[in-house]
Every structure is written in structure tokens, then in C-alpha cells.
Amino acid sequence: MIGEGIASSGIMAPLAAGLPSGEVALLVLAIGAGFWLVKEYFGMTVEQTFKTWSLMECAVSVVGLAGVPILGLLV
Known part of the structure; x- marks a missing residue:
């Protein structure tokens, strides 16, 4: 949860x-x-x-890391 909180806060700080x-x-x-x-x-x-949460967040991060450049090529 600590890693999630740090990641979430880094993303949301400019918006908040x-x-x-x-x-x-x-x-x-x-x-x-x-x-x-x-x-x-x-x-x-x-x-x-x-x-479980750590494994799930790791999977989400890897998929996001791979998916964003691919989507960048399509957009």
C-alpha cells in the first residue's frame, strides 16, 4: 500500500x-x-x-509501461 500511495500521490499531486x-x-x-x-x-x-496487492500493482505497472508506447504509436 505504501508503494501505491507514493505512486498515486505523485500522479495526483498536480491535480490536487x-x-x-x-x-x-x-x-x-x-x-x-x-x-x-x-x-x-x-x-x-x-x-x-x-x-496480492503488490503483485497486482506490479502487473498493472508492467502492462501500463508496455501499453502506453504502443498506444502512442497508434494515436
Whole structure:
């Protein structure tokens, strides 16, 4: 979750800069809530969720890293 939070904050920071503080707080809660939603939905422990979440985020990163240049050639 720490890696996700760091990545999400780096992406969202420029967008959140112009938002009122209440909306920034909601944005932070939304980013963190994804982890707990996955944990509860699949009935996993926190340790299992960390392992699964890390693997999932790695897969998403690799697919994104490969997919964006390919889409760049098409657009």
C-alpha cells in the first residue's frame, strides 16, 4: 500500500493542488480505500492483501509501461 500511495500521490499531486482542502481529504481517502475494499471483498488477511496487492500493482505497472508506447504509436 505504501508503494501505491507514493505512486498515486505523485500522479495526483498536480491535480490536487488546485482543489479545496476538503476535496483533497476525500481524494486521499479514496486512494487508500481501494486496498481495504479488496481486502474485505475477497476475505483476505492484511498480509495476504499486501502480497496480492503488490503483485497486482506490479502487473498493472508492467502492462501500463508496455501499453502506453504502443498506444502512442497508434494515436
